[in-house]
Amino acid sequence: MDFMFVLFAGLALLGGLVMAFHQSIVHSAFGLVGALFGVAGLYWTLGADFLGGLQVLLYVGGVTVLLLFAVMLSTRDSTRLAISRYVLVAPVVGIVGLFVYQAYLGVHAVVQGFGATPGEPQPTTEEIGALFLSPDGYLVPFELVAILLLLVLIGAVTVARRGQDADAETAS
Amino acid sequence: MSPLAALPAMLAAVTAEPAVEPLAQAATGGLVGSLSSYMVVSGVLFVLGVATILTRRNALYVLMGTELILNAANINFVAFARFGGHGIDGQMMALVVVMLAAAEAAVALAIVLRIFHDFGSIDITRTDSLRD
Known part of the structure; x- marks a missing residue:
């Protein structure tokens, strides 16, 4: 492992x-x-x-x-990496990295108290399916994601198509 | 009387523990594959994602950096659920995040195609016509 x-x-x-x-x-x-x-x-x-x-x-x-x-x-x-931009941004990235490191140290101290070694991994598919479809589990997020995916499907097609229709109208 | 007598030994055990434990962990290979190692990988991926977003002007790079950041957060969800004894809840959260990320990618790429069509470029510093 x-x-x-x-x-x-x-x-x-x-x-x-x-x-x-x-x-x-x-x-x-x-x-x-x-x-x-x-x-x-x-x-x-x-x-x-x-x-x-x-x-x-x-x-x-x-x-x-x-x-x-x-x-x-x-x-x-051009997709080239702008070196000047990188030099400008490097301190910001460094600060974000330090922040992540500090968060890691803080969480690490808490985590030491867990102490439990996890057991053997079990197959999870059946449990996930049951949780997604049980009302006291994750049924509401599941349905919300389903609605969202439908909206995304329609929205993405609409956004990507609209310009072509306009072009066709102006061309004719 | 006996608790007081045992106190120095307990104190010695408590103070000696932090010095001994990491060595023992490293000797048994416990550090690799532990919760901390997953957190380190996740943190490095997060910083790489932030660096990608901040250094590139191409909108597609910004999207790729976002995906990497979401994945870094997901590793933490799953790792904490496994090592913290929370069963499968972290995986459920990660599943929802993966689905939302896929939806976000579809919409964002459609928007990128629109921007390319309207501006002739996907340089994010040039799509500033709302400023006028």
């Missing part, structure tokens, strides 16, 4: 670094694929089998394909 953790954590961090610092946006997108897959592997090492599978399906398979399509359809201007 430790080896798997090192493998997937390394994959996630490497992918994140490639995404943050590579010059080409296509390379950055594939770095994001690596990072998201590494995170899915971390879910698996944490015993979250269903969540890891969903991560691969939805992120690695879905969001990234959308992203690559957007790259193909829209990138004309």
Whole structure:
């Protein structure tokens, strides 16, 4: 399990670094694929089998394909990393990093008290399904997400189409 | 009388514990794969996401940085639920976050395509016509 953790954590961090610092946006997108897959592997090492599978399906398979399509359809201007901008932003990033580190130290002190070693991971899919459909579980968020996904489907098509209709009208 | 006699030994045990524990953890490989290591990975991913958002002017990079930040937060949800003995609740929260992130990505990419169509560029410093 430790080896798997090192493998997937390394994959996630490497992918994140490639995404943050590579010059080409296509390379950055594939770095994001690596990072998201590494995170899915971390879910698996944490015993979250269903969540890891969903991560691969939805992120690695879905969001990234959308992203690559957007790259193909829209990138004309330079995606280069502006060094001057980076120097400007570096202190801000450093401060955010320090803040995260401080939060880590604070939480770490609390966490030491947990002391419990988690048991063997169990299959979670059945429990997740039951929780999502039980009224004293997560039924309300489940239905809200369903409505939201319908709205997103309609909204995304509307937003992406509206300009084409206007163009067709002005052209005719 | 006996509690008082045992007090120095207890004190010694309490004060010695922090010095011994990390060594023992490292010796058994307990540090790798512990809750702290997941928190470190999550924190580094979060900072990388923030750096991506702040250093690029391309709107697609901003979206990618957002996705990375959401994933970093999700790792914490799952790791805390597992090591804190909260059962499956953290995974449920992470599931909802993943679904919302997918919805956000779909809408945001549609908006990016609109911006590219209207402005001829997805440089986020050039979409400032509301300023006029």
